Amino acid sequence: MNLLGLHHVSILTGKAERNYKFYTKILGMRLVKKTVNQDDTSSYHLFYADAEGNPGTEVTFFxxxxxxxxxxxxxxxxxxxxxVPNTDSLLFWKERFKQAGVQHDEIEKRANRDTLAFKDFDGTRLILVADNGEEGVRPGVPWVREDIPTEHAIIGLGPVTLTVGIAEPTIGVLTEVMGFRYVGAYPSLEGDFPEILVYATGEGGSGAEVHIERRPDLPKARLGRGGVHHVAFRVPNEEEYNQWAQRLKDYRLPNSGKVERYYFKALYFREPNGILFELSTDKPGFATDEPMETMGQKLALPPFLEPQRKEIEEKLRPLNLN
Incomplete structure (x- = not known):
C-alpha cells in the first residue's frame, strides 16, 4: 500500500479572475474544472492542470x-x-516572467535540480523545477498554447516544502504512517539554517517529494491570500483508499473520515504540526461529467449538488474568465 506521489495542492486566492489569467495566460495551464467549494457553495473552486486533468498535475484555488x-x-x-522539462525551459520562463512583470529569482540549485523561484499575483511562493530526464513519477501532458513552446510547458507538480518549527513529529507521520522514505538533504538558500530534508514516496522523483524546512526562528504562519490550504497525495484505487481510512484509524489520527468529492474520494487529517494533508484517489477524474475537450468551460456540479444548482448559481458572484 503505497502513495503514488502528489495529487494536488489547494491554495487561497482573493480574486479568481486575476488568478485565472495568471495560471492560464502566463503559466499556460489548463482550467479543467470550474466548480464550487463543496464545503461552502457560495464560492468558486478552480482546478488547473495538464491537458488531460491528470492527478499529480493539479493546482486548485478557493x-x-x-x-x-x-x-x-x-x-x-x-x-x-x-x-518543466529541462534547464532550457527555465531560461524560457525567466524571460517570460520578465516580460510579464512576474516577481522571480535567479536559477538556483535545490535538491540537486535546477530551479526558478517566483510568485503569483497573490504572493504564493512557487518554484519551477527542471526534470532534465530524471526518473520517477511520470510527467503530465502539456496543454498546447501558441505562445509557449510544448518543449517548455509545465508538466505537473513538483515537490512541496513544509516549514516547521520542530521536524521530528512531521517526519514521524510521513515515514511511519504514510510510507515516505528519506532520500537526502540540501542547503537552505535563505541563510544559516538547517539543511532542508527530502522525503519521497512511490517511484520517487520530483512529483513524489516532500521537503522539510526547519525554521524554529519563525512564528506560526497565518493563512490568507496566496497561502496553501492543503496538499493531497495520490491513492491508486478505492480498495487502497479504504485501507488508508483504516490505517488512520489504527494510528488514532483524527481525520475527516471518508469524503466523497465525486471527482475523487478524499481523506483529510492534520499532521502533528497542524499542516492539512489529504489522501485522494486517482479516479474517477475530471472527465466524469464533462467531455475531455470542453472541461472547465461551464460551471460543473457533482450529482449531489446538482438539485441545488439554481440556488447555488444565485449566490455565486458573476465570474468573467476570458
Missing part, C-alpha cells in the same frame, strides 16, 4: 474575495513546485 494576506511562518506549506 476564491475568497477580500481575503487578507498570508503571513509566512511555521506549520505551513510554504512553497509549491511545478515541473
Amino acid at each position: 476564491d475568497i474575495p477580500n481575503l487578507g494576506s498570508s503571513y509566512r511562518g511555521t506549520s505551513d506549506i510554504s512553497t509549491v513546485s511545478l515541473r
Whole structure:
C-alpha cells in the first residue's frame, strides 16, 4: 500500500479572475474544472492542470474575495513546485516572467535540480523545477498554447516544502504512517539554517517529494491570500483508499473520515504540526461529467449538488474568465 506521489495542492486566492489569467495566460495551464467549494457553495473552486486533468498535475484555488494576506511562518506549506522539462525551459520562463512583470529569482540549485523561484499575483511562493530526464513519477501532458513552446510547458507538480518549527513529529507521520522514505538533504538558500530534508514516496522523483524546512526562528504562519490550504497525495484505487481510512484509524489520527468529492474520494487529517494533508484517489477524474475537450468551460456540479444548482448559481458572484 503505497502513495503514488502528489495529487494536488489547494491554495487561497482573493480574486479568481486575476488568478485565472495568471495560471492560464502566463503559466499556460489548463482550467479543467470550474466548480464550487463543496464545503461552502457560495464560492468558486478552480482546478488547473495538464491537458488531460491528470492527478499529480493539479493546482486548485478557493476564491475568497477580500481575503487578507498570508503571513509566512511555521506549520505551513510554504512553497509549491511545478515541473518543466529541462534547464532550457527555465531560461524560457525567466524571460517570460520578465516580460510579464512576474516577481522571480535567479536559477538556483535545490535538491540537486535546477530551479526558478517566483510568485503569483497573490504572493504564493512557487518554484519551477527542471526534470532534465530524471526518473520517477511520470510527467503530465502539456496543454498546447501558441505562445509557449510544448518543449517548455509545465508538466505537473513538483515537490512541496513544509516549514516547521520542530521536524521530528512531521517526519514521524510521513515515514511511519504514510510510507515516505528519506532520500537526502540540501542547503537552505535563505541563510544559516538547517539543511532542508527530502522525503519521497512511490517511484520517487520530483512529483513524489516532500521537503522539510526547519525554521524554529519563525512564528506560526497565518493563512490568507496566496497561502496553501492543503496538499493531497495520490491513492491508486478505492480498495487502497479504504485501507488508508483504516490505517488512520489504527494510528488514532483524527481525520475527516471518508469524503466523497465525486471527482475523487478524499481523506483529510492534520499532521502533528497542524499542516492539512489529504489522501485522494486517482479516479474517477475530471472527465466524469464533462467531455475531455470542453472541461472547465461551464460551471460543473457533482450529482449531489446538482438539485441545488439554481440556488447555488444565485449566490455565486458573476465570474468573467476570458
